[in-house]
Amino acid sequence: MNHSEPRTDPRILRTRRLLRDAFVELLEEMDVEKISVNRLAERATINRVTFYLHYRDIPDMMEKMADDMIEDLSSILQAPNELRSLDPEVEWPIMVNLLEHIAQHARFYKVILATKRTTVFTERLLGLLTTLITDRFERSGGDSKLAELGIKRDIAIWYGASALIGTIVSWLRSDMPYTPLFLAKQFALLRRYHLMKS
Amino acid sequence: MNHSEPRTDPRILRTRRLLRDAFVELLEEMDVEKISVNRLAERATINRVTFYLHYRDIPDMMEKMADDMIEDLSSILQAPNELRSLDPEVEWPIMVNLLEHIAQHARFYKVILATKRTTVFTERLLGLLTTLITDRFERSGGDSKLAELGIKRDIAIWYGASALIGTIVSWLRSDMPYTPLFLAKQFALLRRYHLMKS
DNA sequence: TCATTATATTACACAGTGTAAATTTAGTCG
């Protein structure tokens, strides 16, 4: 087996592993923009010049890491059925595999997906929308409906707020193909069938 | 009137306006990490040293800008009822005001909320989840249900994918208070009442 | 007009970047 595999030099693998581990470590300690190639190489116990043998700069390294992440996740999504949850209650078995993988590598994903700076604006808006949705739940008695359905309040809020902000961002990225009024109505439709049982 | 107002020096307002406008301009042209105080001051046609009279560094400036953004948006959310949409079809009138404000300042919001780098990972994952949800729609005949409800397919996908990724991020930020299996089941509950009319 | 305060100018020490050339070290494979 393994005839077509190129078999990369272990030194390359070692260097990249050291760099990526150091990057995660540093992200736990400071914001992205404080991470210099200097610091990164020092923490990874490699020479600074060696960094440039592997990546153009830090953003480039992040892109490569993102590529790897997507590769991992994709292989989970393409996993054969027998590897998936068989729990009859699970309507979407692959989602369990996905979440389990994330939970197993939580240190990585936490730091990588929840990394600050640049995200300041999105974070703030998320906070605002969270308040907005929470208020709405309280006023409309949504809480009891959620309880009835067995949905956790905090999860419903995370879900709703992220859905809103994410949709707004996508809408902006597509140069607003719908009017604000239309989009607001769509939100209402999406949310209505969200909290009503029958 | 206006006795209690401090009335800030117009020079201060001018400088800050120039800096913020320049920042938005530069963000349209390059990624955040390429924006140096040097470049920013040059574009804003102010002296580099003047920048430091207002902000500690660029991240600090971004936080101040985020504060202002939240201030603006909050004042919209607290607007009196008579300023809100009266369209009886609009179930959530304030959302229209919010979206209209964003649309009016689309140049700002687009660049600020959709800014790259650091967000690479989130962006990639969003892409993956979009594929996943699209597949799911196609397989489960969700499309026809959406059409029936008057929900646009692309909006439903934006909504669903953002909701998933945002919830996962919030879950990680809270140090995973639920098991992957439980969370997956919650997703199913949230999505089920999403696409079923009765 | 005059005191105040923001901005501009210049200068400096320092940290980080990206690249080049020569050298050492570790891995591969006959």
Place this chain on the structure above:
DNA sequence: CGACTAAATTTACACTGTGTAATATAATGA
């Protein structure tokens, strides 16, 4: 093993950017 190859290190250099200090100039508003 030993020779070849490729990766990593070392040192050096030119350059860009940072943050602060001291002084000069210009705009504000009372």
